Amino acid sequence: MPSQRSAQRERELDDAWELMHFALRAVIARPDQMLEKRGLSRVHHRILFFVARQPDLSVNQLLQVLGVSKQALNEPLRELYAQDLVAFTPAPQDRRQRRLVLTAAGRELERRLTEPQRRMFDSALGGAGIRAETAWRRVMQSMAAEEMARSGRAR
Amino acid sequence: MPSQRSAQRERELDDAWELMHFALRAVIARPDQMLEKRGLSRVHHRILFFVARQPDLSVNQLLQVLGVSKQALNEPLRELYAQDLVAFTPAPQDRRQRRLVLTAAGRELERRLTEPQRRMFDSALGGAGIRAETAWRRVMQSMAAEEMARSGRAR
DNA sequence: ACTGTTTGGTCAACTTGCTTGACATTATGG
DNA sequence: CCATAATGTCAAGCAAGTTGACCAAACAGT
Numbered sequence: 001m002p003s004q005r006s007a008q009r010e011r012e013l014d015d016a017w018e019l020m021h022f023a024l025r026a027v028i029a030r031p032d033q034m035l036e037k038r039g040l041s042r043v044h045h046r047i048l049f050f051v052a053r054q055p056d057l058s059v060n061q062l063l064q065v066l067g068v069s070k071q072a073l074n075e076p077l078r079e080l081y082a083q084d085l086v087a088f089t090p091a092p093q094d095r096r097q098r099r100l101v102l103t104a105a106g107r108e109l110e111r112r113l114t115e116p117q118r119r120m121f122d123s124a125l126g127g128a129g130i131r132a133e134t135a136w137r138r139v140m141q142s143m144a145a146e147e148m149a150r151s152g153r154a155r
Numbered sequence: 156m157p158s159q160r161s162a163q164r165e166r167e168l169d170d171a172w173e174l175m176h177f178a179l180r181a182v183i184a185r186p187d188q189m190l191e192k193r194g195l196s197r198v199h200h201r202i203l204f205f206v207a208r209q210p211d212l213s214v215n216q217l218l219q220v221l222g223v224s225k226q227a228l229n230e231p232l233r234e235l236y237a238q239d240l241v242a243f244t245p246a247p248q249d250r251r252q253r254r255l256v257l258t259a260a261g262r263e264l265e266r267r268l269t270e271p272q273r274r275m276f277d278s279a280l281g282g283a284g285i286r287a288e289t290a291w292r293r294v295m296q297s298m299a300a301e302e303m304a305r306s307g308r309a310r
Numbered sequence: 311a312c313t314g315t316t317t318g319g320t321c322a323a324c325t326t327g328c329t330t331g332a333c334a335t336t337a338t339g340g
Numbered sequence: 341c342c343a344t345a346a347t348g349t350c351a352a353g354c355a356a357g358t359t360g361a362c363c364a365a366a367c368a369g370t
Contacts, residue, residue, distance in 0.1 A: 097346065
C-alpha cells in the first residue's frame with residue numbers, strides 16, 4: 001500500500017516535520033535555562049502559562065490541558081503555592097473546586113519566562129507579514145484542532 | 156522593562172505558542188501508540204527518521220542532531236541493530252566512524268511510523284494552499300534556523 | 311615507531327519526571 | 341444520609357535521561 005505521493009512531496013513533508021522539531025527546541029531552550037536557575041522545571045512554566053492565560057481554572061481542567069496525572073501535577077503546584085506564585089480560591093458555587101490564579105509575583109515570573117518565546121513568535125510571525133501569519137495559524141490550527149478539543153480548549 | 160507590545164498582540168503570540176504545543180502533541184500521538192506495541196520508544200523513531208533522511212550519518216552527527224548523550228543513544232541503537240532495522244558500515248576514509256543506514260526492514264518500519272505524520276502535514280499544508288504552505292515554512296524556518304545550525308543541519 | 315587525539319562503546323550510579331494504585335478529605339446533590 | 345465528585349497524598353516503580361570513568365580501535369603528526 002504505497003501512497004500516491006511523490007518522493008519529492010514526501011521529502012517536503014519530512015522537511016516540515018523536521019522544521020517543527022527544531023523550532024520547538026528553539027522555543028523551549030531559553031525558558032528552560034531560566035527555570036533551571038530557579039530550581040523549577042518545565043511543568044512549572046506550563047502551569048504558570050496556562051493559568052495566566054485562563055485564570056480561575058480548576059485543577060481538573062488544568063490536568064486536562066497539561067495531559068498529566070494529578071499526582072504529577074500536585075507537587076509542582078504545591079511548590080508554586082509555597083513560593084507564593086499561585087493562589088487558590090474556592091469556587092463560589094462548588095467549594096470543592098480550587099480555582100487557580102497567579103499572584104503578582106506569579107504573573108511577573110510568567111512574563112519573564114514566556115517573554116523569550118513571545119519574542120521569537122513576534123519576530124518570526126511579524127517578520128513574515130500579516131498574510132503569512134494568518135496562513136501559519138490556519139495550518140497549525142488544522143493540525144492542533146482535534147487535540148485541543150480533547151483538552152477542552154475552546155476555540 | 157515592559158515591552159512595546161499591545162496586550163492584544165501578547166495574546167495572539169501566546170495563542171500561537173499554544174497552537175504549536177497542541178499541534179506537536181497531535182503529530183506525536185499516533186506513532187507513539189505504534190511504537191509502544193513494538194516495545195520501542197520515541198528515540199527509536201527519531202533515529203529511524205533521521206537516518207532514513209540522511210543515510211551514512213555517523214554516530215557523532217546523529218548525536219548532534221538528536222541532542223542527547225552518547226550513552227542515551229547507545230542502547231536504542233543497539234536494539235535497532237539487534238532487530239536488524241539499522242546496519243553499520245565503516246566509513247571508507249576513516250574506519251573508526253560507523254556510518255548508519257537503514258535495512259529494508261528499517262525503511263519499511265520508518266515509513267509506517269512516519270506515515271501518520273506525513274498525512275497530517277500533507278492535509279494541513281496542502282489544504283491551506285501553496286502560498287500558505289510556503290508562508291508556513293518561512294515562519295518555521297525563521298524560528299528553527301539557529302537551532303538547526305547548531306545541530307549541523309545544512310539548509 | 312611513538313604518542314596523543316578522535317570515534318565510539320560500555321558499565322555504573324544517579325536524577326527527573328512521570329506512572330499506577332490505594333486511600334483520605336471534603337463538598338455536593340439527591 | 342448516602343453515593344458521587346474534586347482534590348490531596350503516600351508509596352512503589354519505571355522510563356529515559358544524565359555524568360563520570362574507563363577502554364579499544366583507528367588515525368595523524370612528528
